Amino acid sequence: xxxxxxxxISEKAFLLPSFLGVGLFFVVPFIxxxxxxxxxxxxxxxxxxxxxxxxxxxxxxxxxxAKNTAVFSAVSVPLAVVLALLLAGLIESxxxxxxxxxxxFLSPAVVPIASVVLIWxxxxxxxxxxxxxxxxxxxxxxDWFKSEYNQLIAVALFLWKNLGYNMILFLAAFNNVPKxxxxxxxxxxxxxxxxxxKIKLRYLSPSILFIAILSLINSFKIFxxxxxxxxxxxxxxxxxxxxxxxxxxxxxxxxxxSSAAVVMCLVMAVVIAVMFIIEKRFGKDIEQ
Amino acid sequence: MRKRVxxxxxxxxxxxxxxxxxxAAAFIMPMLLTLVNSFETQSELSSNYGTVFxxxxxxxxxxxxxxxxxxxxxxxxxxxxxxxxDYLYKFWNSVILVVPIVVFQIVVALLAAYGFTRWRGRxxxxxxxxxxxxxxxxxxxxxxxxxxxxxxxxxLKTRWAVWxxxxxxxxxxxxxxxxMRRIPxxxxxxxxxxxxxxxxxxxxxxxxxxxxxxLSLAILLFVDYxxxxxxxxxxxxxxxxxxxxxxxxxxxxxxxxxxxxxxxxYMIPPVFLFLYGEEDFVQGISISGRLKD
Numbered sequence: 001x002x003x004x005x006x007x008x009i010s011e012k013a014f015l016l017p018s019f020l021g022v023g024l025f026f027v028v029p030f031i032x033x034x035x036x037x038x039x040x041x042x043x044x045x046x047x048x049x050x051x052x053x054x055x056x057x058x059x060x061x062x063x064x065x066a067k068n069t070a071v072f073s074a075v076s077v078p079l080a081v082v083l084a085l086l087l088a089g090l091i092e093s094x095x096x097x098x099x100x101x102x103x104x105f106l107s108p109a110v111v112p113i114a115s116v117v118l119i120w121x122x123x124x125x126x127x128x129x130x131x132x133x134x135x136x137x138x139x140x141x142x143d144w145f146k147s148e149y150n151q152l153i154a155v156a157l158f159l160w161k162n163l164g165y166n167m168i169l170f171l172a173a174f175n176n177v178p179k180x181x182x183x184x185x186x187x188x189x190x191x192x193x194x195x196x197x198k199i200k201l202r203y204l205s206p207s208i209l210f211i212a213i214l215s216l217i218n219s220f221k222i223f224x225x226x227x228x229x230x231x232x233x234x235x236x237x238x239x240x241x242x243x244x245x246x247x248x249x250x251x252x253x254x255x256x257x258s259s260a261a262v263v264m265c266l267v268m269a270v271v272i273a274v275m276f277i278i279e280k281r282f283g284k285d286i287e288q
Numbered sequence: 289m290r291k292r293v294x295x296x297x298x299x300x301x302x303x304x305x306x307x308x309x310x311x312a313a314a315f316i317m318p319m320l321l322t323l324v325n326s327f328e329t330q331s332e333l334s335s336n337y338g339t340v341f342x343x344x345x346x347x348x349x350x351x352x353x354x355x356x357x358x359x360x361x362x363x364x365x366x367x368x369x370x371x372x373x374d375y376l377y378k379f380w381n382s383v384i385l386v387v388p389i390v391v392f393q394i395v396v397a398l399l400a401a402y403g404f405t406r407w408r409g410r411x412x413x414x415x416x417x418x419x420x421x422x423x424x425x426x427x428x429x430x431x432x433x434x435x436x437x438x439x440x441x442x443x444l445k446t447r448w449a450v451w452x453x454x455x456x457x458x459x460x461x462x463x464x465x466x467x468m469r470r471i472p473x474x475x476x477x478x479x480x481x482x483x484x485x486x487x488x489x490x491x492x493x494x495x496x497x498x499x500x501x502x503l504s505l506a507i508l509l510f511v512d513y514x515x516x517x518x519x520x521x522x523x524x525x526x527x528x529x530x531x532x533x534x535x536x537x538x539x540x541x542x543x544x545x546x547x548x549x550x551x552x553x554y555m556i557p558p559v560f561l562f563l564y565g566e567e568d569f570v571q572g573i574s575i576s577g578r579l580k581d
Contacts, residue, residue, distance in 0.1 A: 001414045005452035008550055010485060010486045011402075011403060011406045011407065012403065012407070012537070013403075013486075014399040014402050014406075014486065015400050015403035015404065015407070016399075016492065017396045017399055017400070018397070018399065018400030018403075018458075018461055020456075020457065021396060021452070021453075021455060021456025022418075022419070022456050022458060024437060024456070025433065025434055025437050025452060025453040025456045026422050026430060026433055026453075026456070027418070028433075028437075029434070029437045030433045032433070032436060033432050033433055033436065036289065038311055041525075058321075059381075082294060087311070090307065090308050090311075093301070093304050094301060095301060095304050095305045095308055096305065097308075099313055101308050102570075103318050103563075103566060104312040104315055105315055105568075106562075106569075106570070107312070107313065107315065107316065107319065107559070108315055108318075108319075109511070110511045110558045110559060110561075110569075111318075111319055111555055111558070111559065112333040112515045112532040112533050112554055112555060112558065113515055113517070113533070114515075114517075114532065114534070114535075114537060114551070114554065115319075115322060115551040115552070115554050115555045116322060116551070117536065117537050117551075118322065118325075118544065118547060118551060119318040119321050119322055119325075120517075120546060122321070122337055122353070124349055125351065125428070127351060128351055129353050132351065138470045144537065154568065160315065160318075160503065165573060168570050168574060169573060169574065169576075169577040171404060171574075172573070172574035172577055173289040173577065177429060179442075190325030201372040202564055206438065207361040207577060210577050211577070213424060215504040217425075217426050218373065219422060220427065220428060220482070221420040221426075221427070223517070224515070224516065224517040224518070227517060227521075228517065228534075228536075228537040229537070241428050242427065242428055245428050245431065245432075245522075246518075246522060247537075249431075249522050250433065257435075258371075258432060260428075260432075261428065261429050261433075262430050264426070264428050265340060265425060265428050268425060268426065269342075269421075274453050278395075279531035
């Protein structure tokens with residue numbers, strides 16, 4: 001008995017370093033952040049409840065950043081899921097050199113963004129390669145970074161970086177589709193498309209959910225490309241939430257920072273919850 | 289009839305193969321061009337890229353992308369490695385920032401994953417769920433708490449402010465727990481009958497079984513943190529301590545050659561790790577996708 005108790009204590013002790021770290025750097029300060037978002041001034045303890053949030057939603061920079069980030073994520077996340085699924089299908093189809101293609105498709109995921117930023121400049125500059133190619137087809141020059149199309153560049157860079165990782169997740173998920181169900185469909189004479197939509201997609205739905213969530217989180221990291229290309233104050237269309245946060249860190253406005261972090265946390269929680277609900281409905285009848 | 293179906297299939301395969309080739313070319317082009325450019329002379333770069341990096345040049349000529357340089361030179365590498373201490377210094381900054389994060393996040397995560405696997409309490413699922421939620425929060429959310437604590441502890445603007453939150457980060461715990469839960473109980477039964485304690489079981493059964501997943505996690509973490517931008521910008525602030533991932537974008541016009549060479553040098557560690565452990569990297573990604581089981 002004594003031995004068992006000792007064992008139980010010692011096995012809990014393994015969790016201690018991680019609990020300390022997560023508690024100290026994430027959980028406790030997040031509670032404080034939540035508190036800051038509800039009070040006035042840094043040392044003040046007067047509760048103002050939603051005042052800080054009201055101020056945040058009247059802040060033009062925040063609204064711009066939130067809008068840009070939302071539009072960017074709404075466009076790039078579905079693309080990142082669908083195109084990655086197509087790439088995974090491409091790898092699964094019987095083409096020669098599969099393993100080489102897999103390595104190449106995945107390689108952008110490991111290359112530091114800073115290393116390829118110079119090339120993006122060369123391609124998307126006013127006198128850059130893209131305009132050169134388009135010019136040959138008689139399409140007028142666009143100053144990509146400064147035009148209203150600059151979000152398109154961000155989407156392209158995002159897809160280039162993230163499709164490979166998502167593709168690997170899909171390839172792993174393909175293994176979860178039971179072979180006998182597919183064989184049964186074959187016997188029934190189901191075509192490839194029908195098999196895909198009626199069977200595979202259902203078994204893939206948990207993976208699609210996860211890949212969508214992952215792409216959503218990664219879509220917030222587009223800040224890196226934009227920052228390395230255009231600095232702290234990019235053109236209007238590329239001003240992202242992380243720009244807003246960084247520039248607010250500069251002025252150390254805790255109320256603004258805290259309320260922004262709380263709003264984003266809530267939005268993420270809601271979006272993820274909605275995705276879970278959709279997935280549950282869609283994949284319901286295959287779960288045992 | 290059958291022959292026709294066969295022909296149709298072959299044609300489809302050829303089309304798919306061509307699509308794959310085109311996508312592959314687009315995916316690899318940026319790396320390839322960076323590599324090619326790093327071997328070009330500064331004068332060739334200037335004439336190829338004129339206005340892109342040097343707005344003072346008034347001519348509006350298009351860039352000239354080349355896959356084979358007029359003259360191959362290694363002088364840019366010589367300059368980066370021998371004459372231009374800034375780049376090498378920032379590279380070293382990256383190493384100092386990233387290596388401790390990778391090593392210690394793995395140590396903490398191994399311990400915690402074992403703890404989660406052996407924990408039979410009712411709270412376990414709830415606590416693990418908190419870890420997953422934290423893992424899913426973007427930097428915009430987690431950097432604010434990280435910043436506050438670093439400020440309280442007085443470690444802001446030191447490397448500790450980047451190291452400690454990253455070491456405590458829940459991703460490693462998530463990945464290793466997912467893996468350890470699939471280790472059959474039969475592995476540990478004999479040891480338990482012999483009265484082996486938690487530490488012995490951890491050290492001599494779990495850690496060795498996890499060898500490959502540890503390598504996967506190491507590669508995933510290295511690649512991720514080698515690319516970090518947000519954390520140094522917010523938590524370090526000090527340009528002298530910035531890793532090369534932040535510094536590389538701040539090139540002066542007229543130094544593109546050096547920057548291209550530095551960019552290639554900066555790519556080498558993660559690309560090498562990737563090519564060395566591609567299978568493990570892929571395995572790590574695959575397991576990270578098991579959010580729900």
